[in-house]
Amino acid sequence: MGSLRYLTQAMPLLHLTSRIRSRIANVRLAAMLAFAAGLVDVSGFLGLKQFTSHMTGITAELAAGLGTDQPGLLERSAVIFMSFLAGAAVCALLVNFSRRRERESLFALPLFLEAVLLAAVGVLVHGMTHGFLLLGVLAFAMGLQNAIITKISDAEIRTTHVTGMVTDIGIELGRALYMSRNPAHEPIHVHRDRLGTLVLLVGAFFAGGLVAALVFPRFGFAAFIPLALLLAAPTLPPIVADLRGMRS
Template sequence: MSPPQSPSFAGLAARRLRTVAGATRTSRRNRHLANLLAFIAGMLNSVGFVAVSVYTSHMTGLTASVADHLVLGSMRLVGIGLEAITCFVLGAGTCAVVFNWGRRRHHEARFANVLVLEALLILAFGGLADQLTWRHRDLVFVAVLCFTMGLQNAIITKISAAQIRTTHVTGMVTDIGIELGKAAYRSRMPGQPPVVADLGKLGLLAGLVGLFFVGGVAGAAGYLALGFTVLLAPALVLLVVATPPLLVDLRGR
């Protein structure tokens, strides 16, 4: 009798790919999906800025921008900022509707359905945006990208029970600072419990910020070289990740 063979790297990767967007969640699956979405968020954010000078994931900056331009009298920029915030909220709301529809029906693809919607939006946008010649096409770009960002941030918030947000770099950097401060703290009061840093959380957050940055570099460089078609690659990756749970539901029917 031959000894059991250990699974190959390709086999392990394929198995993780099949489960990363499924209904059964673990901390490892959440981390893998968050890493992917942070990279894609960085790409979308940079493409939006290089194309139309708007950071489509940065709601804090957009809200401040609306206030500033309102005082300065730049009403078109006020309108773009309000459009961006509204579309981000609509994207998050759409995520909640799609997710709860699947959850109530006990679908394996309750999370994957949102990823499919995001992937199809990015796929259509990446394929068609360069063909749009309307003078105010930046309004379309901002609407689609902010809606997609809202979708993405809301789904990882749902998956991780509000522990991870892939577009909220301000919050992640703040938490990194907190954990570093806890690691550096040395108590001089005997009998008091030690202050312990959560190194796992620190590593997760540092990785997400790093992937957001790398995605931003890839998005900006890719847009300058290829235009909006650079977004086709992340859209296809999202579809690949979301397909296995969808197939489980289709077979069940």
Template sequence: MTVHPRHLLQLAAGQRDEWTNRHLAYLLAWVAGVLNSVGFVAVGFYTSHMTGIVATVADQLVLGGTHLVLFGAVALAAFILGAMACALQFNWARRRHRRDRFALVLFVEAVLILIVGGLAEEVTWAHREWLIVATLGFVMGQQNALITKVSNATIRTTHITGMVTDIGIELGKMTYLKRPGDPDPVRGDPHKLLMLSILVALFFVGGVLGALGYLAIGFPVLLVPAALLLLVAVPPLVGGRLPLAEHVP
């Protein structure tokens, strides 16, 4: 998969097509992998895994783990608030026919990641892990809501369970025995299978690089995904006040 730098600048543009949607999802899956991994290595808590977080809260309520219950509740609330913030920002820009509606969300996400990456090492507060989990959870909610909006709910960037399930479904369709003359043959979608496989792979690669980077230099490793998001978000923001005539979702 090769992305020309000029195309990278178009990923958050108001005018969308399948190419920009898919490649924006690839970038965000990688970013999610980095953030998730850094969050876990730094404070021992995943920030994108809502299924696991809800399960942890339920388990620890029974087992008496008050700290983990509160930790999970903060992460869950932050994720929801991030998704809410994405919807508010997006619809505010959509109502004003701005073509930076996607870039606006990415810019806020980039700034938050930049703050964590640049300042977290300097925070001496004994419970800074709460702030880190809340911020990363908020960002995860933002970007997952954004790609959901962009793709009409056909792509996620943090929900690996759903993507792996879809991979299994497509593989099942592709290996299903075809019957001659079947008026409704079962057909797999190789392009969808490839996209899902790339998303999962990029989340994994982001996780590996995030863990290695954090162990090597700490929170400043987050400056890399923040810089990439800014590179994608800033160009549409520069001309974002101009109205977008085309219909976008």
């Protein structure tokens, strides 16, 4: 454990999935995951004409497909919805399993699984075929991811959709613009740290999407391979620590 602590202090990236959390670690991890979500979402749109990381539109598509009798739309949105839900459920299972056994990798395992899934898509998928299966894998990975940061941050942070974050940015901007004419009233304070975090996460999501828009036309889903390596890197120290603990 001493060597692991020294390693994570020397290389900040490697402490992002450790059991002991800090706010700065949560924000750094969330920024990386928001970037990943943007990249995956735009890649899914470019390759399959479908976003897969946020369920608001998918739920609306479910209703539209059912209400207008469009089997194709209904089946596609149902696959994505159920896969995202399954990914979140699997994340909770992995985290609770590891927490009961006091393992270091309780947050690392779901992220490592996401990295494996994205790497598999990048290596195995060629062309634009595979339809529902590929949509299901991407949605499952996004469900895993959103549940990871939700559990780590006690539901304070989300990374696979930006609607709530943009709303909160607007609220904080409204606080900043409000001018009270009555000096007797308590001033309205802007939560600057929260505003900065929200802007960072929305910017990271946008940056991921922009990268996908630039590289997907040339590399296709192979662009997921470096992303998978980035996601897997901070999961290795906790996983290795647990494996060593099992052997001793």
